[in-house]
Amino acid sequence: MTTDTKTQLMDAAEQQVRQKGADGFSYSDLSTAVGIRKASIHYHFPAKSDLLTAIMARYAKTVMTALDGYTRDLPTAGQRLAAFINVYRDALNEGSTLCLCVAYAVSQEGFSDATKAEIVTFRDAVSDWLINTFADAQTDGSITGVTDPKMEASHALAVVEGAQIATRFSEDMALFDQSCSALKGRITG
Amino acid sequence: MTTDTKTQLMDAAEQQVRQKGADGFSYSDLSTAVGIRKASIHYHFPAKSDLLTAIMARYAKTVMTALDGYTRDLPTAGQRLAAFINVYRDALNEGSTLCLCVAYAVSQEGFSDATKAEIVTFRDAVSDWLINTFADAQTDGSITGVTDPKMEASHALAVVEGAQIATRFSEDMALFDQSCSALKGRITG
DNA sequence: GTCTATACAAAGATAGAC
DNA sequence: GTCTATCTTTGTATAGAC
Numbered sequence: 322m323t324t325d326t327k328t329q330l331m332d333a334a335e336q337q338v339r340q341k342g343a344d345g346f347s348y349s350d351l352s353t354a355v356g357i358r359k360a361s362i363h364y365h366f367p368a369k370s371d372l373l374t375a376i377m378a379r380y381a382k383t384v385m386t387a388l389d390g391y392t393r394d395l396p397t398a399g400q401r402l403a404a405f406i407n408v409y410r411d412a413l414n415e416g417s418t419l420c421l422c423v424a425y426a427v428s429q430e431g432f433s434d435a436t437k438a439e440i441v442t443f444r445d446a447v448s449d450w451l452i453n454t455f456a457d458a459q460t461d462g463s464i465t466g467v468t469d470p471k472m473e474a475s476h477a478l479a480v481v482e483g484a485q486i487a488t489r490f491s492e493d494m495a496l497f498d499q500s501c502s503a504l505k506g507r508i509t510g
Numbered sequence: 511m512t513t514d515t516k517t518q519l520m521d522a523a524e525q526q527v528r529q530k531g532a533d534g535f536s537y538s539d540l541s542t543a544v545g546i547r548k549a550s551i552h553y554h555f556p557a558k559s560d561l562l563t564a565i566m567a568r569y570a571k572t573v574m575t576a577l578d579g580y581t582r583d584l585p586t587a588g589q590r591l592a593a594f595i596n597v598y599r600d601a602l603n604e605g606s607t608l609c610l611c612v613a614y615a616v617s618q619e620g621f622s623d624a625t626k627a628e629i630v631t632f633r634d635a636v637s638d639w640l641i642n643t644f645a646d647a648q649t650d651g652s653i654t655g656v657t658d659p660k661m662e663a664s665h666a667l668a669v670v671e672g673a674q675i676a677t678r679f680s681e682d683m684a685l686f687d688q689s690c691s692a693l694k695g696r697i698t699g
Numbered sequence: 700g701t702c703t704a705t706a707c708a709a710a711g712a713t714a715g716a717c
Numbered sequence: 718g719t720c721t722a723t724c725t726t727t728g729t730a731t732a733g734a735c
Contacts, residue, residue, distance in 0.1 A: 326700080342616035344533035347728055361701045363730065419616065426675045427531035427608065427616045444679055472691050475676060476669070479689040483672025486615045487664060490633055500668035502661050515718080536710055550719045552712065 327365045329355045335376045339418035343373055343428040370433040377436060380421045381443035384408065388450045398454050399463030399508040402477070405451070406501050409481035416492035423482050448474055463510035480504050516554045518544045524565045528607035532562055532617040559622040566625055569610045570632035573597065577639045587643050588652030588697040591666070594640070595690050598670035605681035612671050637663055652699035669693050 324332070333354040337346035348369070352359045366372035391404045412420040425432070425440055432440075451474035458464035467473055484500035513521070522543040526535035537558070541548045555561035580593045601609040614621070614629055621629075640663035647653035656662055673689035 341619045342531060342533060344531060345617055345620060348730090349728070357700090358702060359728090360703080360730080364700060367730085369729070423675055424616050426678050427613050428534055429678065430530045431534060440679060444676075469691075472688050475673075475685060475689040476692045479669050479672030479676055480665070481668075481672070482675045483668030483670070484664075486612055486671045486675075487633075487668055489615050489618065490629060496664060499661050500664040503665045537712090538710075546718090547720060548711090549713080549721080553718060556712085558711070 326355065326357065330362060330365055330372070331376050331379060334372050335380065335421060336418065338373070338376065339412075339421055339424045342424055344431070370436060374433065374436045374439055377421060377425065377439040377443065381439060381446065384443070385446050385450070388447070392450070392453070397461050397463035397510050398458035399461075399510045401454050402458075402464060403505065403508055405454070405477070406481055406505060409485060410494070410497055410501075413485055413488055413494065413497060415494060416488050419485050419489060420482065423485055447478065451477055461510070463508065465507045465509055477504060515544065515546065519551060519554055519561070520565050520568060523561050524569065524610060525607065527562070527565065528601075528610055528613045531613055533620070559625060563622065563625045563628055566610060566614070566628040566632065570628060570635065573632070574635050574639070577636070581639070581642070586650050586652035586699050587647035588650075588699045590643050591647075591653060592694065592697055594643070594666070595670055595694060598674060599683070599686055599690075602674055602677055602683065602686060604683060605677050608674050608678060609671065612674050636667065640666055650699070652697065654696045654698055666693060 330351055333351050334346070337350055337354075340346075348359045348362045351362055355362075366375065387408060388405065391401045395401045395404060409420055412418065418424075422440065422443065425436075429437070429440075452470045455464065455467050455470035455473040455477075458467045459470065480501055480503075484497045487500055488494060488497040519540055522540050523535070526539055526543075529535075537548045537551045540551055544551075551561075555564065576597060577594065580590045584590045584593060598609055601607065607613075611629065611632065614625075618626070618629075641659045644653065644656050644659035644662040644666075647656045648659065669690055669692075673686045676689055677683060677686040
């Protein structure tokens with residue numbers, strides 16, 4: 322399984338952004354990680370903003386494919402919400418990395434329009450997925466107390482992203498679980 | 511009311527970090543903001559890490575003074591929680607700035623030990639304040655359904671910090687309110 | 700597609716005059 | 718306490734050989 326250079330660069334870049342933020346890594350770091358010269362990276366991604374846009378687009382696609390898979394494969398809304406929480410749990414890697422979107426939140430100001438557009442598209446897609454999930458919960462009863470799917474969706478996203486922030490500082494995954502515990506406790510089926 | 515240069519520098523730095531992150535501003539930016547030369551800043555803060563530590567320490571003091579004021583002045587736990595949520599709401603400045611702690615979350619890796627220590631101290635203090643507040647709620651009944659104050663504390667912090675992330679992208683304060691709505695809905699007195 | 704070499708600007712920091 | 722001047726390192730990016 323040989324991975325092409327472009328993919329290796331994107332893998333390394335995503336990792337670095339999620340560890341140190343978009344302003345926290347350089348082509349020099351990627352050069353070391355992938356084993357090609359700094360200048361060669363510009364062949365694949367002429368400007369850093371191209372790279373930042375590319376990894377956001379790829380990340381969005383990966384995550385949405387996973388979420389849509391849950392919609393297809395998991396019978397209840399409760400199971401889907403549990404799987405959703407796990408996506409954000411796994412993204413933490415024991416506290417060493419954040420979800421790409423959270424990592425982008427701070428630097429946002431300096432991004433290109435293309436990058437910003439990818440972020441907005443992704444967040445809208447995740448929101449819609451959550452709204453549908455909570456709407457389904459109203460039908461199948463697998464999550465307690467759902468009266469407003471839209472409100473629940475933004476609440477749930479805030480919980481998992483906020484839990485990531487907290488866990489990032491403590492590097493203790495138990496804190497992530499504790500922060501999400503009230504949300505998970507409402508899953509009944 | 512003349513503000514001394516050191517304070518002006520801290521004010522400008524805090525603003526910039528909360529807008530663009532710790533890696534997103536330079537002494538050059540501060541130079542422009544405050545109106546003294548780049549080199550002169552080093553007289554007040556020899557290294558950037560000294561500045562980052564100083565503004566975190568000051569921020570922690572300011573926020574904790576406010577929270578302790580609520581404990582003194584507001585009779586119910588519910589009122590104190592509402593005030594707490596408002597601290598994080600106000601910190602957003604219509605979506606243009608984050609709470610300093612959230613802004614630090616991404617860059618964290620590259621911080622000095624002194625800066626990290628200030629962050630940890632602050633987060634512990636906020637957590638303790640929240641735990642006490644939810645414990646009080648069990649007595650005064652001003653927040654519904656509190657069974658585990660420690661769990662509630664980390665949940666509440668995740669909600670307000672996560673809500674900041676979401677609002678940062680949308681620049682719509684209504685999203686902050688929507689994200690916190692489930693939490694606020696439990697306040698009864 | 701990757702290399703060497705290089706340009707160019709910005710960042711963090713120091714020395715010493717005033 | 719602030720200035721000018723300077724240094725060093727790093728970051729982003731381009732040109733042209735292989």
